[in-house]
Amino acid sequence: MRLLVVGANGLLGSNVVHVGQQHGWSVMGTYHSTRPEFEIPLTQFDLVEYDTFDGVLETHAPDLVVNCAAMTDVDGCETNPERANVLNRDAPGAMAAQCAARDVEFVHVSTDYVFDGTARDPYGEKELPNPIQVYGDSKQAGERAVQEADGDHLTARLSFVWGVHRSSGELTGFPAWVNDQLGSGDPVPLFTDQWVTPTRAGQAATTLLDLVDADVTGLYHVACRSCVTPYAFGEVLADQHGADTALLKEGSTDDVDRDATRPTYSCLDVDAVESQLGRPQPTLTEDVEEIWDAVR
């Protein structure tokens, strides 16, 4: 398999490169502002220039493209909706169409933020999206654009992504910050009024490539099985650390002033991916244990 990872220097993208290499596939990538350390063929590519993506396909001749690039700054999307729509809506639709024209498989990545957060049970794939901020709106439009492009594509929605960046080797995202705070003995204020299904990037990358291996297309939720608050995530980390849980302080999303509204509840139901692959998704504790040496 010849795999091209768009956004190879992102957290998820670096993990898709890593897992593709573990599969023994021929892996190539694109990057935007920073060239990753991987020793693989790399091309600089800006999503804004999505019309030129066919030239990237011509250069690398992949069988499979996994699009991990996006405008992921939720507040930045709120203040620059035009750019959010170009990167998160127009680019994936155009790339899916260009892949279909060359008979290249296309995998797209979306988000739990397509939901409004009014549910209190994990969202399944059949639930109607109703984004409440520009980021989620642009990502939902991207899902639709990919779906409407020629060809059968796979789209995976993730939630609260964290993990080890496979080019830098560094723990990235929420637990990196919690670990730093715990390590320095500083109090860690954590929300108790937001619920997510944290998605370890390495686990998501493995699941995506397993779905490809199984010739699966359509829409799937890919996350861990645990629907938790950031506070509860902090407790799992403190437990692994053997750290004093008294350092964890209950906080509220109302305490922070941000440009974009976040859904209070965006846990994803993973039944469909579990039955498709015939195995359970990990719990949050299992995910943390899996990479504890890097997390420590």
Ligand SMILES: NC(=O)c1ccc[n+]([C@@H]2O[C@H](COP(=O)([O-])OP(=O)(O)OC[C@H]3O[C@@H](n4cnc5c(N)ncnc54)[C@H](OP(=O)(O)O)[C@@H]3O)[C@@H](O)[C@H]2O)c1
């Ligand atoms: N992070 C989360 O909590 C979360 C939750 C749910 C879903 N997702 C989705 O998961 C996917 C991967 O996200 P991630 O967590 O890996 O985010 P990330 O680490 O921020 O990676 C995003 C990548 O997109 C690239 N990018 C940004 N603007 C670009 C442009 N104009 N042209 C080309 N590339 C550009 C970035 O490159 P530069 O840095 O060089 O610009 C970066 O490599 C995204 O589709 C995101 O919407 C993320």
